[in-house]
Structures are given as structure tokens and as C-alpha cells.
Amino acid sequence: RVGSPSPQSRPPPPRSSVSLAMSSSPPVDAPYGAWTSPVTSSAITAGSVSLGPLLLSPSLAGPSLLWLEGRPLEGGRNVLCRRDPAAAGAGSRGAVDVTPEGSNVRTRVHEYGGGAVCLGPDGTVFYSEFRDQRLMRLEDGTATALTPDGGRWRFADGECERSGERIVAVREDHADPAPARVVNEVAAVRTDGSGGMEVLATGRDFYAHPRLSPDGSRVAYVTWNHPSMPWDATELRLAPARPEDAAAAATDAHELVAGEDGDTSILQPTWDPHTGRLYYLSDASGFYNIYRAGTKDPILPMDKDFGGAAPGWRLGQQAFGFLPDGRLWATYGRDGGTVLLTADASGDGPAADVVERSRANGDGLPAQFSGIVADGTTLYTLGGGPAAPGGVFSWSLADPAAPAAELARSSTLELPADVISVPEVISFPTTLGDAFGYYYPPVNGAHVCTTEAAPPLLVKAHGGPTACTSTSFNPGVQFWTSRGFAVLDVDYGGSTGYGRDYRRRLRGAWGVVDVDDVCAGAKYLAAKGLADPERTCIDGGSAGGYTTLGALAFRDVFRAGCSLYGVGDLAALAGDTHKFESRYLDGLVGPYPQEEQLYKERSPIESVDTLSCPILLLQGDEDKIVPPNQAEKMHAALMKKGIPSCLKIYEGEQHGFRKAENIEDALDSELAFYGKVFGIDVPGALELHIENL
Numbered sequence: 001r002v003g004s005p006s007p008q009s010r011p012p013p014p015r016s017s018v019s020l021a022m023s024s025s026p027p028v029d030a031p032y033g034a035w036t037s038p039v040t041s042s043a044i045t046a047g048s049v050s051l052g053p054l055l056l057s058p059s060l061a062g063p064s065l066l067w068l069e070g071r072p073l074e075g076g077r078n079v080l081c082r083r084d085p086a087a088a089g090a091g092s093r094g095a096v097d098v099t100p101e102g103s104n105v106r107t108r109v110h111e112y113g114g115g116a117v118c119l120g121p122d123g124t125v126f127y128s129e130f131r132d133q134r135l136m137r138l139e140d141g142t143a144t145a146l147t148p149d150g151g152r153w154r155f156a157d158g159e160c161e162r163s164g165e166r167i168v169a170v171r172e173d174h175a176d177p178a179p180a181r182v183v184n185e186v187a188a189v190r191t192d193g194s195g196g197m198e199v200l201a202t203g204r205d206f207y208a209h210p211r212l213s214p215d216g217s218r219v220a221y222v223t224w225n226h227p228s229m230p231w232d233a234t235e236l237r238l239a240p241a242r243p244e245d246a247a248a249a250a251t252d253a254h255e256l257v258a259g260e261d262g263d264t265s266i267l268q269p270t271w272d273p274h275t276g277r278l279y280y281l282s283d284a285s286g287f288y289n290i291y292r293a294g295t296k297d298p299i300l301p302m303d304k305d306f307g308g309a310a311p312g313w314r315l316g317q318q319a320f321g322f323l324p325d326g327r328l329w330a331t332y333g334r335d336g337g338t339v340l341l342t343a344d345a346s347g348d349g350p351a352a353d354v355v356e357r358s359r360a361n362g363d364g365l366p367a368q369f370s371g372i373v374a375d376g377t378t379l380y381t382l383g384g385g386p387a388a389p390g391g392v393f394s395w396s397l398a399d400p401a402a403p404a405a406e407l408a409r410s411s412t413l414e415l416p417a418d419v420i421s422v423p424e425v426i427s428f429p430t431t432l433g434d435a436f437g438y439y440y441p442p443v444n445g446a447h448v449c450t451t452e453a454a455p456p457l458l459v460k461a462h463g464g465p466t467a468c469t470s471t472s473f474n475p476g477v478q479f480w481t482s483r484g485f486a487v488l489d490v491d492y493g494g495s496t497g498y499g500r501d502y503r504r505r506l507r508g509a510w511g512v513v514d515v516d517d518v519c520a521g522a523k524y525l526a527a528k529g530l531a532d533p534e535r536t537c538i539d540g541g542s543a544g545g546y547t548t549l550g551a552l553a554f555r556d557v558f559r560a561g562c563s564l565y566g567v568g569d570l571a572a573l574a575g576d577t578h579k580f581e582s583r584y585l586d587g588l589v590g591p592y593p594q595e596e597q598l599y600k601e602r603s604p605i606e607s608v609d610t611l612s613c614p615i616l617l618l619q620g621d622e623d624k625i626v627p628p629n630q631a632e633k634m635h636a637a638l639m640k641k642g643i644p645s646c647l648k649i650y651e652g653e654q655h656g657f658r659k660a661e662n663i664e665d666a667l668d669s670e671l672a673f674y675g676k677v678f679g680i681d682v683p684g685a686l687e688l689h690i691e692n693l
Contacts, residue, residue, distance in 0.1 A: 001621065001649045027448045032455035032484035032532075033680040035447040038419060039482045041664035044475040045072050047092065047412030051392060052382045053316060056373045057082070057123040063375050065407070066098065066125075067392060068105060068117065076658025077104040080117060080127060083392075083407060093392075093408035100143055104130035107156040107315075109172045109184075110206075110580040111625055111655065115157035115316025120164045126191070128155055135167070135189055144193055155189065157315035159212050161241075166190055168200065168210050168219055168241070170315060179579040185249075186210045186221050186239070201239050203251040206230070206580070208315055211269050214276045217241055220269040223251055227586035230312030231466050231496070231503065235259035236266040236280055236293075257293050258282060265500075267311050268318055274326045275346060281307050281320070283500045290320055290330060292345070299351045300343065304332040305497050308370060310467035323374050323397075331370060333497050335360070336386075336425050336438065336471035338368045340379075342397070357400055359385075364403040366393055368472050380407075386471045387420050389413060413475060418445025421481035423471045423489070430520035432493055432505055432513060437521050438471055439530070440480075440487040449484060456678060457531035459522050459558070460489045461540030461547040465506060465514055465588070468495045479667055483682075486531050492517035492547070510543075510588035511570075511602035515550045519557040534559060535678050539670065541565055542626060542655065549604035549634070553611050560677045562616040562670045565626050565655055568605040568634035571596065578624050608637045614644035614693065616673045618666050620653030644693035646673060 030036075050070035056063040065083040070076060085094035099105055107116040107128035116128045125138040126146070133154045136143045146167075147153050151174065158169030171187035186201035201207060204223040208230065211220045219241050224234040237254040247253070258280060259266045267288070269280040278293040288307035289298035300306070308319035308331070320330035328345040331338055339358040343351035357363040366383030368390075373380050377397040383404065384390025389411035395404035423438035442455045449455070458480050462469045469489045477487050491498070493513040494506025505513050518538060526533040537560040540548040545566015552561045567573050574585050574592040590598050600606045615638060619631035628649055635647040648669060650662040657663050668686040675682035676690055 001651055025446070027446055029450050030447050030484070031680065032442060032449045032452050033535075033675070033678065034682060035442075035444045035482065035484040036683045037444060037479070037482035039415065039475060039479050041479070041667040043413055044411075044479065044667070045660035045663050048072060048389075048475075049093075049410055051390070051408065051410050053117075053371050054373045054380050054382060054392065055117065055119055056375055056380070057119050057125075058121070059123055064123070065373075065380055065392075066117075066119075067095070067408070069093075069095075070658065072658060072660035072663055075652075077102075078106045078116070078130070079103070080105050080125065092412060095408060098125060099127065099138065100141065103136075103143065106130035107154055108133060109154045109156035109170055109315060111578045112314050112580070113156060114314030115170075118158040118160055118167060118169075120160045120191070121162050122164065124160075124164070124191075126158060126160065126167055135169075137191060137193070146189055146191060146193055146195070147197070148195055157208060157210060158189075159210065160191070161212060162216055164191060166198075168212055170207050170210060171197070171199075179577070179582045182579045184579075186219065188241070198243075199246070199249045200241065200243060201237070201251050201254065202249050208312075209267065209269050211271060212241060213271055213278075214273050220257070220271070220278055220280075222266055222269065227583035227591070229466065229581075229584055229587065230267060231265045231283075232587060233259065233262050233264060234266045236269055238278075258291065265312070267307060268320070270318060270321055272322050272326075272345070274322065279320075279328075279345070281311070286501060287499045290328070290345075295348075297350075299328075299345055299349075300330065300341070300354070301350065302332075303499065304334075305499060306330045306332050307496070309333075309470060310464065310496055313464070313467060319370070321372070321374075324376055329372060329374070329379075331372070333470075334358070336368075336423065338365075338370065338383075340365060340369070340372075363400045365395055365400075366390075366404055368470060369393065384410075384472050386422050386473055387417070388415075389473050389475070411475065415478065416445070419443060419478065419482045421478060421487070425471075426524075428521055428524035430493070431516045435490065435492055435517040435520060436495075436498065437488050437490040438469065439525065440477055440489070441530070442481050442484045442486055444482045444484065447484065452532070454526070454529055454532040455484055455486045456535035456537065456674070456680075457486045457488060457522060457525060458674075459518050459536065459538040460487060461492065461514065461518050461538065461544035461551075462489070462495070463540065463542035463544045464496075465492075465494050465510060465543040465547070466496060466503060467543075468497045476667065479671075483671070486525065488521050488525060488531075490518050490521050507587055508590060510585075511546070511550045511554070514547045515554055518547060518551050519555045522557050537561055537674055537677075539564065543567070545626070546604070549615070550602070552613055552615060553604040553607040558613065560614045560616075560674055562618065562673065563631070563634070564618045564657075564666065565620060565623055566617075566630070567626055568603065568630050568637075570599040570603045572630065572633070573626065574599065576627055576629070581625065605634050605637050608641050608643070611638070611641070611643055614673070614677045614690065616670060617645065617647045618657075618669065619647070619649045620655065620657065621649050621651050622653060623655045625655040639691060642692050644677070644690050646688060646690045
């Protein structure tokens with residue numbers, strides 16, 4: 001077990017910015033994987049934060065821009081910040097902390113959270129406190145609890161009434177913490193501190209996206225039942241914001257707007273504040289298109305997904321909305337970048353006056369962006385590109401060619417251009433047609449390799465699995481490419497962003513289609529001479545960890561792998577995970593226990609006999625999504641067979657590592673692991689004990 005020191009015991013970074021100069025010396029000839037790199041694990045975490053979502057808070061002096069910062073150097077806590085570069089105490093990102101010292105703005109609804117903050121009409125901040133999951137009101141720097149103590153209730157995706165009297169939110173009741181007995185509802189919480197709550201919608205397994213109509217009389221919400229996930233089949237319904245009695249909160253009594261066929265995903269409802277009409281996303285056309293309530297056809301009929309990168313996983317997501325001037329805005333992905341679309345949707349038919357803006361079209365927008373909030377013609381967005389850390393940007397619709405202004409950057413890390421690997425969008429043939437990915441060649445201006453024909457290859461399998469990867473700057477990828485590894489980041493069949501048919505390739509086929517695709521990608525690059533087939537490795541977190549273990553157990557393509565909080569035993573996961581994903585495998589594999597034999601066949605832990613290559617297992621000890629017993633059981637099975645393996649369990653970590661010391665150790669351990677397995681003399685490698693090696 002890897003213990004975690006307290007944030008106070010960890011020394012601060014020696015300087016506010018980590019700037020690394022380009023090499024002026026002739027490049028040194030060294031084997032791939034043995035290059036000396038300035039992209040160290042500590043350089044990645046020093047001064048690095050996660051950013052988002054963005055919010056605009058009303059004030060007498062004009063709207064204030066707020067955002068959340070996830071801070072690895074402070075134990076991974078999330079802090080709400082306000083942009084105010086001139087304020088006393090403003091940090092390196094030109095913002096001051098809004099939430100109190102020691103607070104952690106994070107909700108555990110669905111365990112993945114999202115939507116942990118909302119604002120009142122006067123700018124009052126309401127947020128979920130991670131420690132006890134209570135809903136808090138923040139005024140003049142003082143946080144007051146609005147909901148009872150005891151850890152029973154969790155809240156997310158809230159919206160405050162215009163009167164400021166109540167917050168309408170998703171409420172999760174853990175009176176009985178057994179996943180089958182957790183109750184999800186839409187509820188209104190009084191903001192006066194009385195603890196008063198009223199249920200507005202109940203009777204289904206899950207709820208999301210509660211949105212108040214402009215006049216405050218109705219609430220639109222999305223709901224679904226097991227075994228569906230939100231990208232499988234949901235309903236959009238309308239409920240009264242102030243029901244006459246408890247019976248009026250029954251979902252069956254509420255108007256059904258969309259999703260009546262039981263096989264359509266409806267997400268992200270939003271009201272046009274100018275017309276009072278309701279809009280939503282639906283994949284009925286085969287893509288996540290935008291619909292107006294009461295119409296059967298999308299208002300922007302395009303073979304594009306408007307849902308964002310991974311719709312449905314986190315609460316509070318919104319990939320389209322309305323500008324102050326009444327125009328609709330929406331975003332979609334194209335060739336690794338993002339396109340902003342604006343249109344007039346005020347009529348009864350298709351949207352008119354459609355305009356597309358993107359970096360590729362010569363506009364000043366960042367290459368990728370999301371999470372838009374608007375103040376007049378100024379758009380604030382989270383964005384970035386493949387060559388520099390992402391950040392918060394402002395961009396003017398009135399002057400679209402002008403470059404977006406960077407207001408805050410997620411990292412103080414500044415890499416020289418000669419160590420940055422820029423991805424190439426690729427497609428490659430696989431069992432069900434083409435699959436997609438991003439290829440990063442090894443790049444380091446201080447080194448060349450003339451003694452080896454091709455570099456080692458690290459294939460990355462994203463989590464989800466119903467999600468996707470992106471070309472946004474990822475220092476964790478540059479960590480590898482600057483050392484002489486090639487990297488392939490795969491959007492295997494089942495990934496989002498390519499339409500419903502591609503997303504549904506994984507139905508009943510998890511552990512088959514995804515494994516086929518990551519293996520096909522590796523073989524494709526090896527055939528082109530871009531990777532050494534004898535030094536191919538694979539890693540992935542969560543669902544990507546399962547794909548990693550599956551590729552190692554069921555195929556003979558990779559020579560080593562690293563599973564980060566991944567799944568080795570499908571049957572165990574089906575019986576020991578949180579409510580949100582407790583029936584996810586019904587669609588990915590089959591109903592359990594009816595398909596128990598199939599679960600065994602698809603479980604890497606049941607196929608240890610076919611495993612022969614070394615495996616590194618990294619896990620958090622507080623993970624409720626993929627419990628630690630998954631890694632422990634897999635490690636025990638590997639030890640029994642004599643396969644080289646190493647297990648590290650990080651104390652105080654949940655699903656995904658948030659603490660700087662653990663992020664660093666995970667990267668350094670994986671590098672040292674491949675170094676030993678492939679016989680690469682890695683400069684400054686971490687001392688790592690691999691059993692059975």
C-alpha cells in the first residue's frame with residue numbers, strides 16, 4: 001500500500017511556473033524509451049489543476065466569471081474560484097478562492113458527480129460539500145448547511161428558482177446504502193436553512209437534468225430505469241414545480257415529452273429563456289441532434305453528435321444553449337477539433353441562419369473547447385489544443401477572427417516545442433469496419449535513435465467504455481512520447497462522438513469489440529513500421545483497465561500492460577459496484593446471473609492460463625466503482641501462475657487518482673515497469689519491485 005502524506009507535509013513547487021527551454025545542443029543518439037525528458041511526473045503535477053465548469057454570477061458591477069479548480073497539491077480538493085486578477089490574494093491564474101479554506105466542492109451522486117455548484121438569482125453560491133455531502137449556502141465567505149447531517153442525502157445538478165426560495169436538484173437517498181436500495185428523485189430544497197425538502201419527481205431508478213421553465217411553473221427532467229444507461233433509453237418528462245400533493249410527484253403522472261419508444265436516449269433539456277420553449281438532445285436520428293419539444297424532426301439535421309465528449313456520465317453537462325441575443329449555440333467534434341454552431345431557432349421548423357466557427361475555419365477559437373457561458377457577445381469557454389495546457393478563454397462573436405484571450409491556464413508547465421508530439425487522426429480496419437484513434441510519434445529535440453527500426457508503442461484504452469478520448473493537450477501522453485515511446489489513443493467501437501451505430505457496437509460485445517480494436521490499432525502501426533511489435537504495451541483506467549486486461553488475456557499482441565483501477569472479474573463487478581453502474585453490464589455483456597458462463601468467458605481473471613506477459617496493477621483503496629478487491633484478486637491469480645506482476649494500492653484515493661504524489665508515483669511506476677520488462681535503461685527510473693520477474 002502506498003500511503004499519502006497530508007497536503008501540508010508536501011513542499012510547495014519551487015516556482016510558480018515550470019518553463020523548459022529547447023535544447024541547443026546536437027541531439028544525442030539513444031535507444032527509444034531511454035531518452036532523457038524534461039516532462040517529469042513532478043513537473044506535470046506542480047502548479048497543475050483541473051478546470052471547470054464555468055459559471056457567470058450576476059453582480060452590480062457586471063457578471064463575474066467563476067470556475068472550479070481541482071488541485072492535486074491540496075489532496076485533490078475542488079475549489080470554487082472567481083476571476084479577479086487585481087484582487088489581493090489572486091493566484092497565478094488570476095482568481096481568488098470563493099469557497100472556504102478546507103472545503104471540497106464535489107458531489108457523489110451517481111459516484112461520478114458533476115453539477116456540484118449552482119447560483120441564486122443574486123449570485124449566492126450553493127454547493128455540495130464532499131466531506132458530508134450536505135448542500136451549502138455561501139454568503140460573505142460563510143458556509144451554512146441547508147440539508148441535514150449524517151451522510152444520508154446527496155445533491156447534484158441543481159438550479160435555483162428565480163425567487164431564490166428553493167433549489168431544484170437531483171437528490172440521492174442513502175438511508176440504506178445497499179445499491180439496490182438507494183433512492184434517486186428530483187427534489188426542491190429550501191434555501192433558508194430550515195432543512196425543508198419536497199419531492200417533485202419519484203418512482204424511477206434515476207433522474208438527471210432538472211430544469212425550471214422560465215416562468216418557474218414546471219420542471220423538465222430526464223429519467224430512466226435499470227438496466228438502461230442514460231445513453232441507451234431515457235424519457236423526458238414535465239412536472240409541476242409545486243405539486244399539489246405527494247401523489248403529484250409520481251413520474252407516471254407527468255407529461256411524457258420524448259422517449260416513448262423505450263430505445264432512444266434523451267439528454268440535456270434546456271428552455272429557451274426568450275420564447276419559453278423546451279429543447280433537448282435525442283439520438284433518434286442516429287446522432288445526438290437537437291429537437292424542439294412538440295416536433296418529430298431535429299432542428300439541425302446533421303450526422304453529428306451534439307452531446308459533448310461523454311454525454312450521460314456526469315451531471316450538469318450541457319453542450320448547447322441560448323445566447324443573450326436569442327440565438328442557439330451548439331458544439332460538435334470534427335477531426336479532433338471542436339466546431340461552434342450558431343443559429344436562429346425561434347421559428348417552428350428547422351433552424352435558420354446557421355453559422356459554423358472553428359479554428360480550422362480560420363476563426364480565433366481554441367482548437368477544442370466546451371462548457372460555454374455567454375455575456376453579451378463574449379463567450380467564455382474551457383479550451384485548448386494539442387500543444388499546450390488547456391485553460392479558460394474568452395472569445396468575441398462580434399470579432400470572430402480575433403484570437404481567443406487566455407484568462408487562466410490549467411498548468412504552469414511550459415514545454416519547448418521540440419518535445420511536443422502533435423497527434424495525427426487515424427482510422428484503421430478492424431472486425432466491424434473502421435475504428436479511430438490518435439497517433440502520437442516519439443518527439444524529443446535532444447535525442448534521435450538510429451539503432452532501432454521502430455519505437456516501443458503504448459496503446460491507451462479510454463474509460464467508460466461509453467466515452468471517448470480527445471486531442472487536447474495531455475502531459476501524461478507527452479511524458480511517454482518525449483522519452484521515445486509512440487502512443488496510440490484509441491476510440492474503439494462503443495466510443496461516443498461517432499453516432500449511435502458506432503456507440504452501440506459494444507452492445508453485448510464488451511471484451512470483444514474493444515479488445516479487437518486496440519489490437520488492430522497496434523498491428524496497423526506495426527505494419528506501417530511506426531511501432532516495434534515486440535515492444536507493444538497497453539494501459540487503461542476503469543473500463544479501459546478491463547480492455548487492457550482483456551487484450552492481454554485473450555489476444556497475443558501486447559507484451560506488457562498496466563491496469564489502473566480496472567475490472568478483472570465481471571461477475572464480481574456485477575454484484576459489487578454502485579447503483580448507477582450496477583446493471584451497466586446487462587447491456588455490455590448480458591443479464592446476470594442468466595449469462596454467468598459468458599461473464600466467466602469474458603473475465604480476464606478466469607483466463608489467467610492464457611496470460612504470459614507482465615502486468616502492473618494500480619488501484620485506490622476507497623474506490624466504490626471498481627472496488628480494490630478486483631485488483632487484489634487479479635494480482636493473487638497472477639502470483640499463483642508465476643506471471644511477473646506488481647500491485648500498488650494508494651491510500652485515500654477513489655476512482656481515479658487526484659493527489660499529486662499518487663499521480664506522480666503511478667506514472668513513474670509504469671515507466672519503470674516497462675523499462676524492466678523491455679530491458680530499457682530508463683534514466684532516473686523509480687525503484688520498482690516486480691514479483692516473479
